[in-house]
Amino acid sequence: MRPSRLLPLIIATALFMENTDSTVIATSLPMIAQDIGEDPIALKLALTSYLVGLAIFIPISGWMADKFGSKTIFRAAIAVFMAGSLSCAAAGSLEGFVLARFVQGIGGAMMVPVGRLVLLRSVPRNEVVQALATLTIPALIGPIAGPPLGGFITTYFDWRWIFFINIPIGVLGIVLATIFVPEIKEEDTPPFDFLGFVLAGAGFALLMLGFASGGRHLIPPIISGACVIIGAISLVLFVRHARRTPHPVLQLGLLKLPTFRASVTGGSVFRIGIGAIPFLLPLMFQVGFGLTPLASGSLTFIAAVGALFMKTLAKRILEHVGFRRLLTINAIIGAAFLAANGFFTPTTPHWLIMIILFVGGCFRSLQFTSLNAIAYAEVSNRDMSSATSLSGVAQQLALSMGVALGAFALETASQLHGSPTIVAKDFGPAFWIVAAIASLSTFAFMRLPHDAGAEMSGHKALKRQQPATGLGDGIEAP
Missing domain, CATH: 4.10.860 (DNA Excision Repair, Uvrb; Chain A)
Incomplete structure (x- = not known):
């Protein structure tokens, strides 16, 4: 197998660690809180500290890769994430656990964006969509296996063992990166x-x-x-x-590129709506419907299965439809399936819930794959690091806004209904509000040129020779 074909799988170790880590922690938070003598709500500050670590260091991830080499920073980031994991396992207080999660955030801020940067600079432009889809396939195993794995370890062993899952994966990632990942750096890196x-x-x-x-x-x-x-x-x-x-440190001038601007602005609006799902859906099943955490997790994991399934089809769908039409129409479809969650009731058959979550996961996965690919259609190789940094920060900010919007909508609905506590009927309006926000992203995609990203999508009906400009010179292997 060619090294370029192995790259997505090697870089996927970073995404797999990050996704698995977040899902197993969410499952184990009550037991962690009990063990260190804190309220479970206070332990969610550890989730926030991870996001803060991402927000601070993602902007400089591209510059670090350009200055010191992408392989060097990618391996160092995995090592920092592993160190944060070991610190989490050793934490005996809330302060120590929050600090350890912040260290993990520093590693995650460098690990995933730099890994994506290596992929974008090493894979031919017409293979980018398939490479990005391949990159996320192993990573999606985390949301599928994370909740039951975290619950099993926490129940039958000790919660501290959940953080040791990252160690063998990280060691494997460092070894494979050393062998196969190219050391890409810029000779004339600008001052910090x-x-x-x-x-x-x-x-x-x-x-x-x-x-x-x-x-x-x-x-x-x-x-x-x-x-x-x-x-x-x-x-x-x-x-x-x-x-x-x-x-x-962030080149805002990249937003002048139509495809990058559409991916950042339209993608952020779509992610604000979608970002509310991890907050609203488990809460609805457990608080609104009275399901156990295990029963709730047995329903919600199916959306990740749908996302995994769609990764195998994304490239072929884009070849037939093209970026502009797909993003415009699929934004509405994805928002519609998000709104459908608001119609669930405690009596809705579980098989029907799982079908809707599965199909909704398929359409969201297709949208994210397309957004992540078209963002770099017009970005030059020289500006690729800046583009990944700016795009990564926008994604994290949008997801955080989604959680805040979902919580605000839920609490507002509860107050309007006059309920002293949150009940099942409060979730419908919350889902419909965030779905309406997500649907607004279609207006950003409608402004794209009809042949936007044709070289990446392979959409033959619109594909034509691109003019030789400084904006489109290569994601070809150096």
Whole structure:
């Protein structure tokens, strides 16, 4: 097998570790809280600290790869993530656990974006869609196996063992990366934008902290609001700084590229709606319908199965439909299946719930694969690192906003219904609101050219020779 064919599977070790880690932790949080003497709600601060680590360090992941080499940073990031995992296993207090999760976030911020950067720079342009789909296939095993695996380990062994799952996977990833991943770096890397790093990192971190804690009672609402306000001010200052700096830590000028702009703006709106699913769906099944965590997990995992199934078909569908039509229509379909969750009741047959979740997972997976691919259709090889950093930050911010929006919609519905506690009928309006937000993304995709990304999708009806410009020179192997 050619090394370029192995790259997606090697880089997928990073995604697999990250996805498995997040799902097993969610399952084990109550037992972790009990063991260290904390309320389970307080332990969710550990989830937020991971997002903060991502928000601060994703913006510099591309620069680090350009300066020190993509292989070097990718391997170091896996090692940092493993160190954070071992620290989580050794934690004996809330403060120690939160700090360990922050270290994991630093590793995740470098690990996944740099791995995707290696793939984009090493795979021919007409193989990018299939490579990205292959990249996420092993990673989707995490959401499928994570909840039952975490529950089994926590029930029959000790919760600390869940963090040792990452160690053999990480060691394998480092060994394979050493052998097969190319060392790609830029000889004329621009100077590090320290002020931009501080402004962007603080802005994104405070925004994500405010969004992630909003509606979940992690910190007082006034502090959540202050985080959002200060974070927004910091980002406004960063935009002003970026316009005056020749080499900002995030190149906002990339948003002038139609395909990249559509992926970031339209993709963010779509992800805001979809980001509410991990918060709303398990809560509806357990709090609204009275299901056990095991029964809830036995329903929700099927969406990841649907996503895994669709990865095998994404390339062929894009060849027949093309990016513009697929993204525009599929945004509406994906939002419709999101809204369908709001019609579930405690008496809805489980087989029907699973069918809807499976099909919905298929369409969401197709949308995300297309969004991740078309983002780089016009990005030059030189700007690829900046594009992955900007796109990664936008994705994480949108997902955090989705959780906040879902929580706000749920609590508002509960107040309007006059219920002292959240009940099953409160979830319908919450799902319909986030679905409506997700559907608005279609307007961003409608503005794309008809032949947008034809070289990547292989859509023969519109594919034609692209003009030789500085924006489209190569994701070819060096």
